Amino acid sequence: QAKAAGRNQVFVYNEALSRAREEEIELLTGLRDGLRYGQIVPFYQPRVSAVDGSIIGMEALARWKHPKLGMVPPSTFIPLAEKAGLINQIGTIVLEQAVEQREKWMRNGIDLTISVNLSLRQLCETDFSAVVEACLNRHSCPPERLELELTETLFSDSDPIIQENLNRIRELGVRIAIDDFGTGYSNIARLNELAVDCIKIDRSLVSQLPKNEEMVSLVIAMCKLMQVTIVAEGIENETVAEWVRSHGVHELQGYLYGAPLPAACAEKLARNSNLRFADISVEQDHFV
Numbered sequence: 336q337a338k339a340a341g342r343n344q345v346f347v348y349n350e351a352l353s354r355a356r357e358e359e360i361e362l363l364t365g366l367r368d369g370l371r372y373g374q375i376v377p378f379y380q381p382r383v384s385a386v387d388g389s390i391i392g393m394e395a396l397a398r399w400k401h402p403k404l405g406m407v408p409p410s411t412f413i414p415l416a417e418k419a420g421l422i423n424q425i426g427t428i429v430l431e432q433a434v435e436q437r438e439k440w441m442r443n444g445i446d447l448t449i450s451v452n453l454s455l456r457q458l459c460e461t462d463f464s465a466v467v468e469a470c471l472n473r474h475s476c477p478p479e480r481l482e483l484e485l486t487e488t489l490f491s492d493s494d495p496i497i498q499e500n501l502n503r504i505r506e507l508g509v510r511i512a513i514d515d516f517g518t519g520y521s522n523i524a525r526l527n528e529l530a531v532d533c534i535k536i537d538r539s540l541v542s543q544l545p546k547n548e549e550m551v552s553l554v555i556a557m558c559k560l561m562q563v564t565i566v567a568e569g570i571e572n573e574t575v576a577e578w579v580r581s582h583g584v585h586e587l588q589g590y591l592y593g594a595p596l597p598a599a600c601a602e603k604l605a606r607n608s609n610l611r612f613a614d615i616s617v618e619q620d621h622f623v
């Protein structure tokens with residue numbers, strides 16, 4: 336009897352597994368179509384100055400406008416794209432659109448730094464730095480107005496192509512940021528070697544403040560030694576904002592200042608610094 340039950344369980348498990356695979360394949364087919372039909376678009380989340388709260392930059396965050404499923408979040412399609420070898424294509428689309436958007440904002444009198452997230456796979460492409468350079472030229476973007484965000488997973492990889500790309504990108508004058516700092520395995524020596532311009536302290540650390548203030552203070556002290564721009568991610572309330580401001584963080588990002596928004600909404604926010612995020616989007620959940 337127990338044996339039969341076991342067999343049943345295996346059956347149920349297999350069925351669930353094949354359903355999951357089917358769903359994945361369907362999603363992947365959809366993603367290929369989505370790429371073809373321009374359904375991958377960046378949303379923009381503001382980065383504000385700790386000094387006066389003014390918006391100094393925007394981070395481009397990929398969204399998939401699925402015709403049936405609605406707005407698909409990156410947590411669903413980025414890992415899938417990585418697995419299926421589509422991440423480079425997505426990365427190029429987001430980079431191109433974001434730098435083009437920056438140029439449009441610039442023409443409208445808003446001078447912002449644009450941040451774009453990178454996958455390790457993009458840095459493994461031999462021509463990646465040339466793609467970045469061509470994009471900057473196409474949209475007359477000063478290199479220091481582009482920041483590329485990398486995660487710490489990068490540090491464990493010794494692929495020489497990655498290093499070459501990073502060197503060339505830095506030579507161009509493009510800024511390099513370490514994203515989600517404090518979540519992964521940090522190789523401090525490697526971090527120093529990379530000579531990054533900016534460190535973004537991860538939301539998981541920031542959101543616990545001031546409970547974990549000793550630890551975050553240490554992270555900030557280290558960033559100061561390295562003379563990098565310090566950004567705190569995931570600021571959702573004034574208490575946390577005040578803590579990071581008073582501890583020398585340079586820039587703040589989080590729902591308190593704005594969730595990722597479509598370009599037009601982000602522009603409204605940037606144009607009117609007195610306008611709080613809550614004023615421009617009643618349905619703010621819709622955008623997140």
Ligand code: C2E
Nearest residue numbers: 396397408409413429452453454569570571588589590595
């Ligand atoms: P990330 O680069 O660390 O971006 C921050 C994420 O935290 C975003 O999620 C943002 O919506 C969310 N967030 C911002 N402020 C708050 C807050 O105050 N509270 C909370 N709870 N969340 C906040 P999103 O847009 O879902 O993106 C998730 C991740 O997907 C990104 O994390 C990034 O690693 C990746 N990603 C997004 N776009 C791209 C892309 O174009 N290329 C690559 N390779 N990865 C991307």
Ligand code: MG
Nearest residue numbers: 394452484514
């Ligand atoms: Mg990021």
Ligand code: MG
Nearest residue numbers: 514515535568
């Ligand atoms: Mg981050």
Ligand code: MG
Nearest residue numbers: 515537538568
């Ligand atoms: Mg994060």
